Amino acid sequence: MQLSTVILPIHRWSEGQKNWRLAEDLGFHTAYTYDHLSWRTFRDGPWFGAIPTLTAAASVTRTLRLGTLVTSPNFRHPVTLAKELISLDDVSDGRVTLGIGAGGNGFDATVLGREPWTPRERADRFAEFVALLDRLLTEDSVSCDGTHYSAHEARNIPGCVQRPRLPFAVAATGPRGLRLAARHGQAWVTTGDPKLYEHGTPEQSLQAIRGQVEKLTAACAAEGRDVAELGRILLTGFTPDRTRPLESLDAFVDFAGRHKELGFTELVIHWPIPDSDFAVDEKVFEQIALEAPDQLR
Numbered sequence: 418m419q420l421s422t423v424i425l426p427i428h429r430w431s432e433g434q435k436n437w438r439l440a441e442d443l444g445f446h447t448a449y450t451y452d453h454l455s456w457r458t459f460r461d462g463p464w465f466g467a468i469p470t471l472t473a474a475a476s477v478t479r480t481l482r483l484g485t486l487v488t489s490p491n492f493r494h495p496v497t498l499a500k501e502l503i504s505l506d507d508v509s510d511g512r513v514t515l516g517i518g519a520g521g522n523g524f525d526a527t528v529l530g531r532e533p534w535t536p537r538e539r540a541d542r543f544a545e546f547v548a549l550l551d552r553l554l555t556e557d558s559v560s561c562d563g564t565h566y567s568a569h570e571a572r573n574i575p576g577c578v579q580r581p582r583l584p585f586a587v588a589a590t591g592p593r594g595l596r597l598a599a600r601h602g603q604a605w606v607t608t609g610d611p612k613l614y615e616h617g618t619p620e621q622s623l624q625a626i627r628g629q630v631e632k633l634t635a636a637c638a639a640e641g642r643d644v645a646e647l648g649r650i651l652l653t654g655f656t657p658d659r660t661r662p663l664e665s666l667d668a669f670v671d672f673a674g675r676h677k678e679l680g681f682t683e684l685v686i687h688w689p690i691p692d693s694d695f696a697v698d699e700k701v702f703e704q705i706a707l708e709a710p711d712q713l714r
Contacts, residue, residue: 418673418677418681418682418683418684418710418713418714419446419447419682419683419684419710420444420445420446420673420683420684420686420705420706420709420710420713421445421446421447421448421449421482421650421683421684421685421686422440422445422447422448422449422685422686422687422688422706423448423449423450423451423486423652423685423686423687423688424436424437424440424448424449424450424688425450425451425456425459425464425687425688425690425695426450426451426464426465426466426467426470427459427462427463427464427465427690428463429463429465430465430470430473433465433470434473434474434477436688437473437474437477437478437481438477438478440478440481440688441478441479441480441481443703443706443707444706444707444710445481445706446482446683447481447482447483447484447514447683447685448474448478448481448482448483448484449483449484449485449486449514449516449685450467450470450471450474450484450485450486451467451485451486451487452467452468452485452486452487452488452489452493452516453467453523453524453525454492454524454525454528455524455525455528456523456524457523458693458694459693460524467485467488468501468502468505471483471484471485471505471509471513472504472505472508472509475505475508475509475510475512476508478512480512481512482512482513482514483505483509483512483513483514484513484514484515484516484586485514485515485516485517486516486586486588486606486652486685487516487517487518487586487588487606488515488516488517488518489517489518489519489520489521489525489543490519490520490539490542490543490546491520491521491525491526491528492525492528492529493546494566495546495549495550495553495566495568496553496566496568496571498550499550499553499554499571499573500573502515502554502577502583503554503573503575503576503577506577506578506579506583507577507578509578510578511577511578511579511583513579513583514583514584514585514586514603514604515583515584515585515586516586516588516606516650517546517547517550517585517586517587517588518543518587518588518589518594518606519539519540519542519543519588519589519594520539520543540591540593540594541564541565542565542566543593543594543597544593544597545563545564545565545566546565546566547585547587547597547601548601549561549563549566549568551582551585551601553568553571553573554573554576554577554582554583555576555577555581555582556573557572557573557574557576558570558571558572558573559571559573584603584604585601585602585603585604586602586603586604586605586606586648586650587601587602587604587605587606588605588606588607588608589605589606589607590607590610590629590632592632592636595632595633595636596636596639596640598633598636598647599633599636599637599639599640599642599644599647600640600642602647603646603647603648604647604648604649604650604682604683605633605647605648605649605650606650606651606652607626607629607649607650607651607652608651608652608654608655608656609622609625609626609651609655609656610622610625610626610629611655613625613656613657614655614656614657616657617656617657618657619656619657619658621657622656622657622658623675623676623679626651626676626679627679630649630679630680633647633649648682648683649679649680649681649682649683650681650682650683650684650685651676651681651683651684651685652685653672653684653685653686653687654686654687654694654695658672659694660694660695660696660697663686663697663698663701663702663705664697664698664701665701666701666704666705666708666709666712669686669705669709670709670712670713673709673713674713677713686702686705688702689702
């Protein structure tokens with residue numbers, strides 16, 4: 418099982434770059450960042466763009482994989498996003514993973530001055546978005562007249578460093594999203610069942626995630642794909658356990674082991690942020706980063 422982290426883009430680069438360097442030194446597999454324009458309780462504080470942040474991170478690291486967790490159609494268009502991703506993949510020498518999801522109804526959904534999409538429209542847009550982005554990252558020239566997204570002779574030469582394109586980690590729990598993960602993904606992402614966050618138990622969470630895995634397996638079978646081909650990524654911090662697994666090395670190894678039994682190949686933990694939902698002991702965090710992977714092998 419691989420251990421990764423997500424570093425929120427809340428620090429000026431003069432300070433923030435230290436975290437990305439340290440993430441590599443600690444041996445994390447991937448360091449992700451959120452691709453939002455603002456987010457939850459951090460809305461009225463500093464928040465920087467994901468792609469520029471990852472580009473800067475690529476310049477101060479050498480082996481650490483980098484990624485978004487996740488990008489969504491809320492304020493992105495496949496044509497412009499593809500060009501930025503190809504550039505980022507080049508700068509990083511092929512170390513980029515695109516975490517991608519349908520998005521939600523938060524600030525990003527209304528920042529461009531429109532009403533939030535309905536769940537059906539969001540799912541429709543996500544399906545079209547992912548399919549077009551897949552083509553844009555694998556073909557030199559793409560023309561497409563879609564319902565929501567179009568491209569006219571979009572050129573993407575020389576393409577990604579990673580071939581045939583950089584990997585997609587598709588965040589999904591519903592049937593349409595899971596089919597997209599099965600069809601286009603190299604990995605699948607979940608945060609668990611959000612309905613259990615406030616009042617559920619760890620045992621209920623495990624059962625719900627087990628059900629998600631079973632639905633992913635069925636979606637892969639419908640696409641004629643072996644589910645073992647997909648990585649399974651759990652973004653922690655949103656299950657009923659919250660940050661309790663980060664209170665000690667033993668607690669984390671127990672938490673990770675129970676999810677490894679469900680077939681998860683990668684766990685992502687939030688970089689510590691004092692006075693926030695992600696406030697954890699930095700020494701324990703570093704101990705987990707350094708020692709937990711060996712215990713989970």
